[in-house]
Amino acid sequence: MDGQPDRALPPETLSDLIGVLATLTGHILAHNVDAGMLSSLARRLSLPPDQAGEREVAQALDELVQQLCSALGEDDAPTA
Secondary structure, three states: OOOOOOOOOOHHHHHHHHHHHHHHHHHHHOOOOOHHHHHHHHHHOOOOHHHOOHHHHHHHHHHHHHHHHHHOOOOOOOOO
16 A cells, blocks of 8 residues: 555444435435525535435435445445
């Protein structure tokens, strides 16, 4: 590793992040997230204002989950 420290997250941390994102996605899809929080999430996810609805934010979170699952080596990751 050329003397660089290992920066990979432990599998347990990746699993925890997947669970948090899945829970948040569930709350969004159940309409349990207010507009201010949804807007804040959309900005953090770099979504344009015209793509900041519940469905778009949930999709962006699901894409993050897919990336984390891939990092864990899970090919058939569940989707939201």
